[in-house]
Amino acid sequence: MKILVGIKRVIDSNVRVQINRDGTGVVTDGVKMSINPFDEIAVEEALRIKERGEAGEVIVATIGPGAAQQQLRTALAMGADRAVLIESDEDVQPLAAARTFMKLVEKEDPGLVLLGKQAIDDDSNQVGQMLAAIWDRPQATFVSRLHFADGNGRAVREVDAGLETLEVELPAVITVDLRLNEPRFVKMPDIMKAKRKPLETVPLATLGVDMPPRLEFGRHEPPPKRAAGIKVESVEALVKSLRERGML
């Protein structure tokens, strides 16, 4: 079985995101970029499945600018076998991304597609579900446990009511949640080794993707700040304050 993992280059989760001066977006110049943390968990899971002998090859792919090669190299250093960069300098929205991944699915014929449940930049949480729809295959989103038996996948999903289990025929699309695994640290020799692994670049424009209507993004602004509160000195003072506020 081949596993295809989709990753996204995003502003590192430790960076305090700044809105640019004209409010048209966020500041990215000189800002540290990383693999979307959920996607990193997807890469890790693919590698563990392969290491258990349940998959033969792990292909990691992204849609993004040339610089996204860095994130693909990181995934290769983690242990992925090869990488595909679908190059585009445009902002590729979720449905367009799903249709683009579908082209890759047609070419690679994977038994499993793993993606993060959402990207921490736009927080859309859509691509996996959309790919599964276009492909007409099962989806299991928000997955925190995954194993295979009798040619099917069994996925435990973190849902609002608790933990739900789905059995999915393969091929399937799985989107992963935080508690699925802890991604490994990349070691220096692996980074060197990753430089020799195949990384193919395909211009998005050459894939013939039927581009869907686009959402238009307007003003970016910070959320309203909560008014600064006070520190109280004692439990008595806390209860008194809460009563005065009508909270108790």
Add this chain to the structure above:
Amino acid sequence: MANVLLVADHDGRTLNTGIARSVACARELGEVHVAIFHAGADAVCQSAAKLDGVAKVLSVARPENAHAVAAIMAPQLAKLAAGYDYVLAPSTTFGKDVLPRVAALLGVPQVSDLMEVVDARTFRRPTYAGNVLVTVKVPDGIPVLATVRIASFQAVEESGAAPVEAVQVDAELPRHTKYHGLSDPGGGERPDLQSCPRVVAGGRGVGSKENFEIIFRLADKLGAAVGASRAAVDAGYVPNDMQVGQTGKIIAPQLYFAIGISGAIQHMTGIKDAGCIVAINKDGDAPIFEAADFGLVGDLFQILPQLEQELEKAGL
């Protein structure tokens, strides 16, 4: 007048409390029809019919709809969506799972976590864990598909009496995905985290699963629901359904107690619509104190028993 199809989240017995909040958003946009996919959940249909602003409930009953499996629901919802200007779902794990699948079948983009209606096609939504709010416009000529950030809307009243109409949807359903049960997360009969006006939440500072009992005790005293930070869930103190934050539940209680929670931005995203935030933490520099209305620095294991006593003294 525009028409709005809102798909309901339910567990076969009760309507998710997020639906009353989603209706508040939907009725700003047009005439609201609530679609309920089920296999004999007539009580859920009746609950939806009572919500103010609902013009009609569409009951889609068939055995395959016993559980909310996105791959099974999406083709039906895509068919039912024909002729609607808006198709909405609550931003619960159900809505997040099913609606993008519908959007892809319809070939249209989706607005996730709609928090404010600016005009008929323009909305605001949070990005970057709620640190950047973005205005987004859906192009003309296509239906608007959106999940509704339920914490941003006040629940509508329940004084309505909309008709419930049984609807047949002729859609071929896949057999490749099977539901295999929901584990009982435990926690007993406590109030619902997403709708309870009071929430008591614990974090890493609580220290262990056993120690979390102190959180449950205070919650019971206050009639509050119990929440937790990601750190507490990761550490196994409590199950995942209690997680509050960017990747857990987004809530808007009137009163929120953050106990032993440092206040990472991902957690703050989940509570920024709370009416009043109380923070109890031994680290006086913890970021939670920047957002808390009332902060108390100290050892939670000393403070909580005192707090229980004070509440009793006050006759609460």
